[in-house]
Amino acid sequence: MADLTKEQASQELDKIRPQLNSWRDAYYTKDAPVVEDNVYDKLYNRLLEIEQMYPELVTPDSPSQQVGDVTLPDFNKVTHDIPMLSMGDVFSEEELAEFNDRIEKNVGHEVDYNVELKIDGLSLSLIYENGILVQGSTRGNGTIGENVTENVKTIKDIPQKLSRPLSIEVRGECFMSKKEFLRLNQERENEGQQVFANPRNAAAGSLRQLDPKITASRKLDTFMYTIVTFDGMDVTTQHQALETLKELGFNVNPTAQVTTGLKGVQNFIEHYGEVRDDLDYGIDGVVLKVDDLALQQQLGNTVKVPRWEIAYKFPPEQSET
Numbered sequence: 001m002a003d004l005t006k007e008q009a010s011q012e013l014d015k016i017r018p019q020l021n022s023w024r025d026a027y028y029t030k031d032a033p034v035v036e037d038n039v040y041d042k043l044y045n046r047l048l049e050i051e052q053m054y055p056e057l058v059t060p061d062s063p064s065q066q067v068g069d070v071t072l073p074d075f076n077k078v079t080h081d082i083p084m085l086s087m088g089d090v091f092s093e094e095e096l097a098e099f100n101d102r103i104e105k106n107v108g109h110e111v112d113y114n115v116e117l118k119i120d121g122l123s124l125s126l127i128y129e130n131g132i133l134v135q136g137s138t139r140g141n142g143t144i145g146e147n148v149t150e151n152v153k154t155i156k157d158i159p160q161k162l163s164r165p166l167s168i169e170v171r172g173e174c175f176m177s178k179k180e181f182l183r184l185n186q187e188r189e190n191e192g193q194q195v196f197a198n199p200r201n202a203a204a205g206s207l208r209q210l211d212p213k214i215t216a217s218r219k220l221d222t223f224m225y226t227i228v229t230f231d232g233m234d235v236t237t238q239h240q241a242l243e244t245l246k247e248l249g250f251n252v253n254p255t256a257q258v259t260t261g262l263k264g265v266q267n268f269i270e271h272y273g274e275v276r277d278d279l280d281y282g283i284d285g286v287v288l289k290v291d292d293l294a295l296q297q298q299l300g301n302t303v304k305v306p307r308w309e310i311a312y313k314f315p316p317e318q319s320e321t
């Protein structure tokens, strides 16, 4: 192979990487590959050849770093540097008022809440380095989760590259729409396989797959709702965090609202309690979060759950088995 200068090698890799990644995405996430295998392999081997000459040019998003074909014997584990806590639950307006009273007594004034839907899926952590997705993991026990990076890379609404080269961790919910749940269960029934009991189980069973190709064959979605590390971004409230997540390319649930005190929260709860069956995704309640992030830090967490957020839970859906 004619010797390449490092600059020439870098320029050629900058062309090859996105081409291979787009072909790879088509293979994993759309109906059919867009090129013949030999065309893909020829360009992939050229990438390996150049990366072998200049290993320092290998980037995390290079196709040579995506090991999507390997079916792991078991999940590798990841440690959550900041634990993925669960959340306290309340089931009545009175309990909600008690939560609000505790907050106001603690801080000495009325607070703004960011009110969001509680999505019926499984928690997901995504870590980006210089804007490139490098790790996806489940909550696990809150401290030790499962590494599901290769599976996460097949979920279409998760950006593999952010709109800015940030090194951040974000968290949200991975879920399966009711429409996809019905399609998948019909497919499994046709194939004589056991059907999933509900969309939440189907989402968990699809994300926690050792073979990424199986995950890719199922349509999973996400709503991201927390920035854990900010990489210098100036974000001071939860509702700003949601706007920032959207700007960075994440899917964010559009229903969130800011309220002062509990004003408007009951209307929000009543409205979404009434329309939940019409949503194409499962919800099991409403989450109230103190909107000011500094105040969240000041309030802190109990041993198990944050003091600054609460889940108002709906009764189980009639159709839920």
Ligand SMILES: NC(=O)c1cnc(N)c2cc(Br)sc12
Pocket (backbone or CB within 6 Å): 085, 086, 087, 116, 117, 118, 119, 120, 121, 173, 225, 287
């Ligand atoms: N909007 C949110 O914060 C949210 C939505 N859906 C969920 N299942 C959860 C769980 C935690 Br913990 S927070 C949260």
